[in-house]
Amino acid sequence: MTGNPDPSGLDEIDSQGGDDGEANANIIAVRRSAMDLLARREHARFELERKLLRRYPQHLIQQAVERLAEEGLQSDERFAESYVHQRAGRGYGPSRILRELQERGVDDSLAESILAVSGIDWHDIARRALTKKFGAVAEPLPLVEKARILRFLAYRGFSREHLPAPLG
Known part of the structure; x- marks a missing residue:
């Protein structure tokens, strides 16, 4: 394969081989669902996993989401930055935004640092x-x-x- 790599990362999962083709198919399905959700908007890892749990087993979700995070396709930091600006634009203050980020599974120190450097008046x-x-x-x-x-x-x-x- 001399072209560009598959941006979905599915080629690499397929090429891992093994006799567990069904497990690969399941991981691919989880990854596609996760990417569909991420294409709509940024999601915190916890939030993404919670949504995927409605349809897939936990062990497959963890593998797929970990891989997306390693590839930079899912980022709690990016989610938090986006969320802070969106909620501030709707007239919410830092205390409420911090609490909402915590409810969405964003690490406290990350949420506090994003709020501190947001530059919002x-x-x-x-x-x-x-x-x-x-x-x-x-x-x-x-x-x-x-x-x-x-x-x-x-x-x-x-x-x-x-x-x-x-x-x-």
């Missing part, structure tokens, strides 16, 4: 989310209204350090 995101939900905030705010706004921002994942000036 959390004050601006909080201000825009606040304006979208409540309109222009006029001072002085009644205590009840201020509490309502603070609950909203906390729910969205913002801490006191990200609060706009009238609320801080």
Whole structure:
């Protein structure tokens, strides 16, 4: 074979030989399903494995996903970067995004470092989310209204350090 290697990596699996053709076929099926999911959007390893568990046995999934990670086709780091920017764009703060990344199986230290180097202006995101939900905030705010706004921002994942000036 002198052409380009098969980008799906299936040629190498096929050439591993052995008398276990059915196992190879199963691994190929798992890999194809995983690549279909990854073609739609990035997935964390845990999330990808959980989705594949609906159709395939655990030992085949682990082999296929490990291989995809080695080849750079699946990356928790790439997933986390994409997820942080997507959720920040929808008006969510770092605390909520961190919790969601943890729920999706991203390592805590990786999630925290991605958030730290994201370059996102959390004050601006909080201000825009606040304006979208409540309109222009006029001072002085009644205590009840201020509490309502603070609950909203906390729910969205913002801490006191990200609060706009009238609320801080």
